[in-house]
Amino acid sequence: MDERTRAYLRGRFRDYYRRSDVSLPPDAEAREWGYIPWTAGPGTTMARHNALLDLGDFADFLTRERPQHVYFSVGRYDDPGADSMAEKGWRGSDLVFDLDADHLPSVALGEDSYATMLRKCKDALGRLLSFLEDDFGFCDLETVFSGGRGYHVHVRDPGVRGLDRAGRREIVDYVRGTGLQFEALVSGEAVAGTAGRKSPARKRTFDTTGGWSARAHRHLLDFVDDLLVMEEGEALERLRSFEGIGEGRSEAILRGARENYAELEAGNVDIHPAVFGLARRLAGEVVEIDGAPIDEPVTTDTNRLIRLPESLHGGSGLAVRRIARDELDGFDPLVDAIPETFRGQEIAIDVTDPGLVELGGDSFIIEAGKQVVLEYLGVFLMARGRAEKERER
Amino acid sequence: MATGLRPLHARYPYFERSREAVREADVSLVAAARDEAVAERALARVETVLTEGTVGEPERGTRTELLSYPIARVLVSLVDQPVLVHRYARAEAEAARERFVADLGRRELKSAPGNRLTLEGLLEEFDLDGAVRGTGRAETSEADTERGDGYEMGVSSYLSLAADRRGEEWRLVNRRLAKGWVALSREDVLALLGEAVRQRVASGLPLSVPAEIEAPLEEAVATIEERLAETNLIRDIDTVVPELFPPCMKYLLDQVQKGEHLEHHSRFAITAFLSNIGMETDDIVELYMVNPGFGEEITRYQTDHIRGVSSPTEYSTPACATMQSYGDCVNMDDRCERISHPMGYYEDALEDADDADLTDWRARESEAEAKTEAEAGE
Ligand code: SF4
Numbered sequence: 060m061d062e063r064t065r066a067y068l069r070g071r072f073r074d075y076y077r078r079s080d081v082s083l084p085p086d087a088e089a090r091e092w093g094y095i096p097w098t099a100g101p102g103t104t105m106a107r108h109n110a111l112l113d114l115g116d117f118a119d120f121l122t123r124e125r126p127q128h129v130y131f132s133v134g135r136y137d138d139p140g141a142d143s144m145a146e147k148g149w150r151g152s153d154l155v156f157d158l159d160a161d162h163l164p165s166v167a168l169g170e171d172s173y174a175t176m177l178r179k180c181k182d183a184l185g186r187l188l189s190f191l192e193d194d195f196g197f198c199d200l201e202t203v204f205s206g207g208r209g210y211h212v213h214v215r216d217p218g219v220r221g222l223d224r225a226g227r228r229e230i231v232d233y234v235r236g237t238g239l240q241f242e243a244l245v246s247g248e249a250v251a252g253t254a255g256r257k258s259p260a261r262k263r264t265f266d267t268t269g270g271w272s273a274r275a276h277r278h279l280l281d282f283v284d285d286l287l288v289m290e291e292g293e294a295l296e297r298l299r300s301f302e303g304i305g306e307g308r309s310e311a312i313l314r315g316a317r318e319n320y321a322e323l324e325a326g327n328v329d330i331h332p333a334v335f336g337l338a339r340r341l342a343g344e345v346v347e348i349d350g351a352p353i354d355e356p357v358t359t360d361t362n363r364l365i366r367l368p369e370s371l372h373g374g375s376g377l378a379v380r381r382i383a384r385d386e387l388d389g390f391d392p393l394v395d396a397i398p399e400t401f402r403g404q405e406i407a408i409d410v411t412d413p414g415l416v417e418l419g420g421d422s423f424i425i426e427a428g429k430q431v432v433l434e435y436l437g438v439f440l441m442a443r444g445r446a447e448k449e450r451e452r
Numbered sequence: 453m454a455t456g457l458r459p460l461h462a463r464y465p466y467f468e469r470s471r472e473a474v475r476e477a478d479v480s481l482v483a484a485a486r487d488e489a490v491a492e493r494a495l496a497r498v499e500t501v502l503t504e505g506t507v508g509e510p511e512r513g514t515r516t517e518l519l520s521y522p523i524a525r526v527l528v529s530l531v532d533q534p535v536l537v538h539r540y541a542r543a544e545a546e547a548a549r550e551r552f553v554a555d556l557g558r559r560e561l562k563s564a565p566g567n568r569l570t571l572e573g574l575l576e577e578f579d580l581d582g583a584v585r586g587t588g589r590a591e592t593s594e595a596d597t598e599r600g601d602g603y604e605m606g607v608s609s610y611l612s613l614a615a616d617r618r619g620e621e622w623r624l625v626n627r628r629l630a631k632g633w634v635a636l637s638r639e640d641v642l643a644l645l646g647e648a649v650r651q652r653v654a655s656g657l658p659l660s661v662p663a664e665i666e667a668p669l670e671e672a673v674a675t676i677e678e679r680l681a682e683t684n685l686i687r688d689i690d691t692v693v694p695e696l697f698p699p700c701m702k703y704l705l706d707q708v709q710k711g712e713h714l715e716h717h718s719r720f721a722i723t724a725f726l727s728n729i730g731m732e733t734d735d736i737v738e739l740y741m742v743n744p745g746f747g748e749e750i751t752r753y754q755t756d757h758i759r760g761v762s763s764p765t766e767y768s769t770p771a772c773a774t775m776q777s778y779g780d781c782v783n784m785d786d787r788c789e790r791i792s793h794p795m796g797y798y799e800d801a802l803e804d805a806d807d808a809d810l811t812d813w814r815a816r817e818s819e820a821e822a823k824t825e826a827e828a829g830e
Contacts, residue, residue, distance in 0.1 A: 195607055196632025218608030224768060226611035229624040236625060238773030238792075243626035269630030359768065 064441050064448040069097050069125050071438065072371055075378075075400045076121040081369045085215065087111050089135040089150065093364045094126035095373070105130075107364065110140030127373030130364035133213070135220075144362055151220030153213050154227065155365055156191075156234075157357040158183050160208040164352060174417040176208060177392050184210045184387075187351035190234045194270055204392045206372025206379040211365060227359045234353060236271065236346035241339050244272045245328060263335065264326040274349045275342045276326055282341055283316045283323065301340055308333040371398065376438035394420045401435040407452065408437045412445035460569065462514045463551055465521035466544070466652050467577055474518065484519045485526065486668045494523035495672040498536070501543045502679045526665060529658035530673045535803075536680060541654035549646030556642075571641070578648040583609035584641060585633075603641050604633035613644040613651075620792065623773075692731060696805055698797035699783035700775055701725050708740050717770075717778045723755050725769045725794055769794050 084090065092114060093107035107130075114120040121129070132139065133155050137148030160166050160176035163183060171179070184202070191197045191214060199215040222230075232238055245263040265276035286294045291313070298309035315331040316323060322330050328338040357363055366372070368381045377396040397419055413427040418436055425432075425440070429449050432440075440446035457477055461470035484490050493511045497520055500508035507524075511517040528540050555569040575581045583606040607629060614622045628635040636644070666673075694705065704722035707714055714722075726736050733755045740751055771793045775781040781788075791797045 193631070194629045196630075218606065222608065222611055223615070225615035226608075228768075228771060229611055229615050232623065232771070232773055233625045233629070237777055238620070238623055238771075239625050240620060243621075266628055270628050271625065272628060355770075355774070 072125040091132035152361040154219040236350035376442040407449040462517035493520035497524040545650035548649040696801040
């Protein structure tokens with residue numbers, strides 16, 4: 060990035076901060092603050108171990124310093140400005156989650172476009188929120204587009220603050236489904252009396268009301284529903300494609316599903332040993348389908364610094380956008396995170412890395428070389444290092 | 453008004469009301485330390501931890517038994533070894549859990565109603581009364597028990613009590629969790645109350661002990677130190693003994709030393725493990741350096757990053773579950789069955805190891821030096 064580009068972005072970041080009212084997180088004065096200034100050269104260093112007090116009036120600070128990136132700590136401390144963690148005096152930490160396209164198994168790096176990656180990330184966000192709201196019952200959630208390649212969720216329920224690393228790791232494993240065991244999904248109940256030889260001695264059931272068990276159950280039912288609308292032959296073939304399920308078993312499963320659908324729907328998987336076997340196989344897939352592949356070290360680190368909502372991301376020129384829960388469905392990061400300040404003008408840039416860019420609800424095929432483009436598009440390309448600022452004519 | 457010392461106090465000396473009773477009985481810690489019967493029982497409490505892993509048989513006299521607890525804590529503090537604190541707290545917790553099971557089943561614990569132990573009372577004692585609730589199906593059938601049913605605990609309380617426990621069944625992912633409540637059986641609740649006891653016993657240890665309390669206990673302290681030396685427990689997690697590494701880490705280290713290319717997660721795992729057991733970047737680089745084609749610069753950089761020197765975070769070793777999901781868990785052995793984390797494996801292995809010839813890797817350069825360092829308990 061050359062000097063003119065940097066100067067331009069710094070100036071426009073200042074304009075953004077002048078016009079925006081960036082609100083502070085709760086207990087802001089008990090948190091550590093960090094930022095990365097706009098500097099030349101590769102050695103970008105973070106200025107950290109700042110207390111809010113050191114920064115002076117915050118709105119002033121943002122306009123004065125117009126940093127490239129701004130962070131605050133998930134932790135709250137007695138003395139947030141102290142230089143070492145030991146001296147800070149930890150009081151507790153928010154529980155944060157980071158979903159990053161780079162870490163999603165479903166994302167094909169180098170193949171998926173930025174927009175596709177973000178869409179896949181938003182799907183994972185939906186799954187993460189389902190765990191946090193339905194399973195954990197958390198109430199104080201803040202969901203944020205990171206301004207880069209994913210989403211952050213900040214949980215601030217009082218109960219999470221005191222959790223240590225080990226406790227946070229358990230939560231990580233839960234939402235990722237790491238170490239999930241089939242035996243833990245089904246609960247067995249001894250069936251009273253000895254009904255006929257064929258009747259199973261145990262009645263193992265999924266819990267259909269919530270948790271991983273309900274997810275595994277949903278997955279099994281979806282599979283069975285698909286089977287039931289297929290032609291007989293097709294359904295049997297589909298079943299036989301599983302290792303260990305042959306002709307006899309696939310017929311037994313299909314018959315069981317038809318005759319005992321209500322039982323199956325209620326969670327009972329012991330309607331036939333073959334059905335039980337199928338449930339076990341399918342449960343192995345549920346982690347991939349329903350798990351939320353969050354970035355573990357972010358969540359387990361109680362001293363993490365994380366981007367400030369409504370600040371600007373210096374690597375994209377997009378805003379770190381807070382998303383209201385009821386607006387999540389319709390949220391499109393590539394439209395809604397474009398700062399208002401950068402709309403409505405055109406600027407001259409020199410593109411060094413051409414290609415397709417999806418932004419502002421539109422797709423642009425950007426050629427190499429000097430040209431005039433919409434400002435937000437220009438800012439995006441320059442922040443990503445794909446263009447330099449050109450002198451305006 | 454003094455309530456007097458009751459059997460229940462002696463049985464559960466860490467309860468708030470037991471401490472209260474001691475305060476009201478107006479016995480000073482100095483007097484207790486000088487009381488021979490009390491000191492003897494206190495010594496037994498700690499000594500049996502080392503020999504049998506329990507706190508020994510309770511003394512009949514309520515006063516002696518009750519007072520032996522604070523004195524036992526003083527003894528543990530004077531010896532001042534983390535492993536002793538750990539073992540002692542664990543033994544008190546296990547004894548507590550057994551007593552909970554026995555006493556809650558009993559209709560009456562000796563006469564007076566104030567003497568009865570109830571689950572409600574226990575939960576209140578540990579500030580868990582709002583965090584545990586019956587599901588309305590409590591104790592109705594065996595099936596409930598088998599389903600792990602009957603009670604629910606708020607997830608934050610659950611995590612603060614269960615996260616350090618070993619065993620897959622305690623892992624949150626294998627529990628039923630809905631709307632913030634974790635399903636538990638009655639036994640689970642009692643086990644977690646045991647954990648609450650462990651945390652309370654261990655909290656504040658080691659205490660700083662005034663000289664006049666220390667003086668009459670010198671002999672007892674010497675006895676414990678001797679026992680401790682015999683049991684070879686003092687080798688803390690900071691000792692680097694590659695022979696005792698978990699199989700996964702042995703394998704990864706071997707690969708590094710052979711100069712094999714490791715994927716990022718594998719390299720991360722071994723480096724995080726080595727730094728978590730207390731190795732400095734220099735040591736790690738040196739340990740890796742056995743192979744000639746090895747890139748020192750990059751290793752130094754990565755290692756500093758993982759150790760938190762050049763990044764805001766010190767990373768922790770991935771748990772077995774994570775190792776498994778990345779295919780880094782290889783050659784599992786018997787010990788692996790009992791742990792859920794490579795660090796737990798190593799801690800365990802160090803505790804069990806019959807030492808003598810085990811020396812810290814860093815002390816192996818010169819044989820002579822190695823000996824003295826190992827003896828000094830580094
Ligand atoms: S079970 Fe854990 S400690 Fe054992 S080899 Fe696997 S990952 Fe390592």
